Amino acid sequence: MRKDDNTMRIIDAHTHIFPDKISDKVSKSIDGFYGMPYFAPASVKNLLEEGEAAGISHFLVCSAAVTPEQTPSITDFMAQVIQNHDCFTALASIHPDFPDFEAEIDRAVSLGLSGIKLHPDFQKFDIDDEKALPLYRAAAKRGLPILMHMGDKRYDASSPKKLAAVMKKIPDLTVVAAHFGGFQRWQEAHDLLTPSDRLWFDTSSSTMFVSRDYALSMFDKFGIDRFMFGTDFPLWNAAEELERVRALGLSDAEYEKLFAGNFMRLFGMK
Numbered sequence: 001m002r003k004d005d006n007t008m009r010i011i012d013a014h015t016h017i018f019p020d021k022i023s024d025k026v027s028k029s030i031d032g033f034y035g036m037p038y039f040a041p042a043s044v045k046n047l048l049e050e051g052e053a054a055g056i057s058h059f060l061v062c063s064a065a066v067t068p069e070q071t072p073s074i075t076d077f078m079a080q081v082i083q084n085h086d087c088f089t090a091l092a093s094i095h096p097d098f099p100d101f102e103a104e105i106d107r108a109v110s111l112g113l114s115g116i117k118l119h120p121d122f123q124k125f126d127i128d129d130e131k132a133l134p135l136y137r138a139a140a141k142r143g144l145p146i147l148m149h150m151g152d153k154r155y156d157a158s159s160p161k162k163l164a165a166v167m168k169k170i171p172d173l174t175v176v177a178a179h180f181g182g183f184q185r186w187q188e189a190h191d192l193l194t195p196s197d198r199l200w201f202d203t204s205s206s207t208m209f210v211s212r213d214y215a216l217s218m219f220d221k222f223g224i225d226r227f228m229f230g231t232d233f234p235l236w237n238a239a240e241e242l243e244r245v246r247a248l249g250l251s252d253a254e255y256e257k258l259f260a261g262n263f264m265r266l267f268g269m270k
Helices: 020-034 043-052 066-085 103-108 130-141 160-168 186-192 213-221 238-244 252-267
Strands: 011-016 058-062 088-090 116-118 146-148 175-177 199-202
Touching: 011 252, 043 058, 043 238, 058 066, 058 252, 066 088, 066 103, 066 186, 103 130, 116 130, 160 175, 160 186, 199 213, 238 252
Parallel strands: 011 058, 058 088, 116 146, 146 175, 175 199
Antiparallel strands: none
């Protein structure tokens, strides 16, 4: 039995959770947006049960403020969640149109949040929009990573080309480019993004679509040190996601980085 099958620590670097009273409704709206049936309502309880069944011991949890007004309530919800569950690392979601975003970032940090989640398609802004640059600079100034939804062939807002332009403008910005750098735009991510010690990736919502050769080519270009395992809960079953990632045939040392080590390094976990 491989080490990763029984003793290796596993962290899920991309999950979504919502308050119980709206978790089913919001999950259905995500389902409607992508046309993919969600695995379970995105509640804390369901995430913990799903993770335990798959052997996952820690989770990055986030949400997206689709309007500026939702920004503070998401900060408050995530702060409450990490107070109740030490197996969570949580992100704020700062809408680019939120009036005093710097104060809200500082409030989120004071409450224990560890970065920012942005979803350009949901939040209706282009990654390289000038209005978003001050938010990026504020995150970079504070050393906070941004988990950026990447890609969708229907829209150009979150294209790899736009992220590449931002990384050139703000070289000290740390970004996790979700979905292997571009959902449905995987080849663009490979071709247009440039390796950097500020650029990270997660594997969420990708392994069921990309080939093993593609995944290995991304690891080869950017380095396995830059990738983190993620499920995109509630969209996919965690155990099945793990099976697909294990089928890539990496070494134990590489899986240790992918499943936990890289995440722990990025977020300063011990």
